[in-house]
Structure formats: C-alpha cells, structure tokens
Amino acid sequence: MAAYLELYHRSELKGRVEAAKSLLESCPVCPHCCGINRLEGEIGKCRTSSEAMVSSYGPHFGEESPLVGKQGSGTIFFTNCNLRCIFCQNYSISQLGEGEKVSKEELAYMMLSLQAQGCHNINLVSPTHVVSPILEALEIAIESGLHLPLIYNSGGYDSLETLKMLNGVIDIYMPDMKYSDEEIAKEFSGIGNYPSINKAAVKEMHHQVGDLEINKEGIAQRGLLVRHLVLPNGLAGTKEVVDFLAKEISPHTYVNIMDQYHPCYKASQVPSLARRISPAEFQEAAELAYQAGLSRLDRARSLILRFQR
Numbered sequence: 001m002a003a004y005l006e007l008y009h010r011s012e013l014k015g016r017v018e019a020a021k022s023l024l025e026s027c028p029v030c031p032h033c034c035g036i037n038r039l040e041g042e043i044g045k046c047r048t049s050s051e052a053m054v055s056s057y058g059p060h061f062g063e064e065s066p067l068v069g070k071q072g073s074g075t076i077f078f079t080n081c082n083l084r085c086i087f088c089q090n091y092s093i094s095q096l097g098e099g100e101k102v103s104k105e106e107l108a109y110m111m112l113s114l115q116a117q118g119c120h121n122i123n124l125v126s127p128t129h130v131v132s133p134i135l136e137a138l139e140i141a142i143e144s145g146l147h148l149p150l151i152y153n154s155g156g157y158d159s160l161e162t163l164k165m166l167n168g169v170i171d172i173y174m175p176d177m178k179y180s181d182e183e184i185a186k187e188f189s190g191i192g193n194y195p196s197i198n199k200a201a202v203k204e205m206h207h208q209v210g211d212l213e214i215n216k217e218g219i220a221q222r223g224l225l226v227r228h229l230v231l232p233n234g235l236a237g238t239k240e241v242v243d244f245l246a247k248e249i250s251p252h253t254y255v256n257i258m259d260q261y262h263p264c265y266k267a268s269q270v271p272s273l274a275r276r277i278s279p280a281e282f283q284e285a286a287e288l289a290y291q292a293g294l295s296r297l298d299r300a301r302s303l304i305l306r307f308q309r
C-alpha cells in the first residue's frame with residue numbers, strides 16, 4: 001500500500017497539505033529560502049508562483065528498470081527548477097519555462113490518468129519547488145482511488161524541513177547526487193553549498209524509506225534510488241559520492257551511475273564540459289562504486305561489458 005494512504009486514513013494528510021501551503025507565504029520550501037509570498041504571485045529563484053506548471057505527463061520507458069516494468073513509469077514533468085545547471089539535459093523545461101499552469105484538479109487528473117494507463121508509479125520529476133500543489137492534488141486523487149507508489153525525483157537540493165513534511169507521503173525518493181566539490185557546484189549549478197545540503201537530504205530520505213525494495217515482479221515499491229551523472233574530466237566527484245553512499249547511507253543503496261551526459265544548454269561554451277564522457281571515464285566511475293562496496297548498480301555490469309567489447 002502506498003505510504004500516503006495510511007496518512008490519509010489517519011486523517012493526517014490534510015495537516016500536511018495545509019502546512020505546505022502556509023509555507024508559500026514566506027517561501028522556505030527549498031534551501032534557497034527566498035522568503036517571498038508565492039500566494040500573492042511573488043516569484044523566487046524557481047520562478048514559480050503557488051500553482052504548479054507541467055510540461056508533459058505520460059508513461060515513460062527510459063527510467064530505471066524497477067520503475068518501468070512492463071507498463072512504464074508515470075512521469076509528470078514539472079516546469080522550472082531550483083537549480084541552474086548549465087548542462088541541464090531538460091533545459092527547455094527546467095530553465096526556459098516550457099509548460100502550462102495546472103490547477104490542483106488538473107494535476108490530480110494527471111495522476112489518475114497515469115494510473116488508469118497501467119503505470120507502476122507516479123514519478124514526480126523536479127517536484128521540490130511545487131510540493132504544495134502536489135500535496136493538494138494528491139488529496140483529491142486519493143479520494144478518486146489513487147493508490148500507486150509516489151516517486152520524488154529531484155535534483156537533490158532539498159531542505160530537511162520540507163522533506164520531514166513529506167515523511168509518510170513519499171514511497172520512493174530518487175535524488176541526484178551531482179557533485180562533491182563546492183567550487184564545481186557553484187560554477188555549474190550556481191549553488192556552492194550543494195554538496196552538504198545534498199548529503200543531508202539523502203540521509204533524511206534514506207532515514208524515511210530505507211533501501212530500495214523491489215517486489216517479485218521486479219517493480220520498486222519503496223526506498224531510495226540515487227542517480228549520479230558522470231561528467232567529463234572527473235567533475236562529478238564520483239569517488240566521494242560513492243564512498244559517502246557506501247559508508248554513511250548503506251552499501252545496499254540502489255545507484256544509477258549514468259553515462260548519458262552530453263553537452264546541452266550552455267555546456268558547449270565551457271571547455272571542460274564540452275564533450276561526452278569516454279568509455280574509460282564511465283568504467284572508472286562504475287569501478288569506483290564497486291570498490292566502495294556498492295553492489296546494487298543499475299545496468300552498470302552490462303554497460304561495462306559493452307564498453308569492453
């Protein structure tokens with residue numbers, strides 16, 4: 001059973017919905033703590049008022065296999081982001097504002113529609129800045145029968161206070177761990193404290209949901225799944241990320257070491273980011289993860305074999 005159903009039946013979800021909405025009066029929803037009144041239309045660093053914007057929604061078959069199964073992961077792509085990654089692979093949505101405002105009823109309809117299409121989960125992509133409208137929509141969707149696991153698929157720059165408010169609401173946390181070096185985080189995402197905030201957020205997420213649990217059909221039900229995109233020239237700080245996960249989170253952490261980096265958005269203007277990673281760079285990253293003691297690596301074994309051919 002999805003975690004939020006228990007909260008709902010204990011009549012505790014409404015309190016979370018109200019708490020999240022009241023935060024918008026002086027927004028501290030993410031670590032930027034802009035302090036602006038989003039209920040009155042003021043706009044902070046995420047460029048988003050109190051209503052969510054959605055770029056697209058539908059079954060997605062490109063996610064990790066425990067999320068996709070046979071019927072797909074039910075993704076909802078939210079417009080805008082609290083990060084400013086100059087290499088963002090979805091920059092037209094996250095940085096250029098592609099998408100439309102949706103009401104809480106429309107957002108609830110999207111969740112129910114994804115469930116009706118047979119998706120295995122509701123995958124909220126870039127949810128950090130729109131937690132309040134998501135909770136409002138969730139309450140409506142539950143009343144119409146929503147029961148799928150909820151995935152919080154974020155860039156990993158999440159505040160502890162907001163995550164604590166989501167305890168018992170989210171079934172699967174899927175944060176990025178983008179960098180381990182502050183200078184690099186500042187240069188490429190505009191946020192120097194990303195590494196420390198990110199590590200604290202991942203700890204809180206794991207504390208809430210534990211290691212990833214996968215059922216007999218191979219579908220993830222609950223837990224933590226971490227994504228780490230390998231950047232050229234060692235810029236993602238893979239060794240520190242995988243050591244942190246193995247030692248301070250769990251050696252059973254399910255990790256997707258991702259090889260699909262390509263220079264998007266403004267990355268081609270930065271010499272160190274202006275190329276794809278080499279097979280050797282990916283292999284080194286995957287081996288660092290194994291050496292750290294992580295054994296649940298999404299697709300890594302087959303990718304290493306592919307590179308060795």
Ligand code: SF4
Nearest residue numbers: 027030033034044046
């Ligand atoms: S959610 Fe948006 S407005 Fe609120 S603190 Fe973060 S960036 Fe600022």
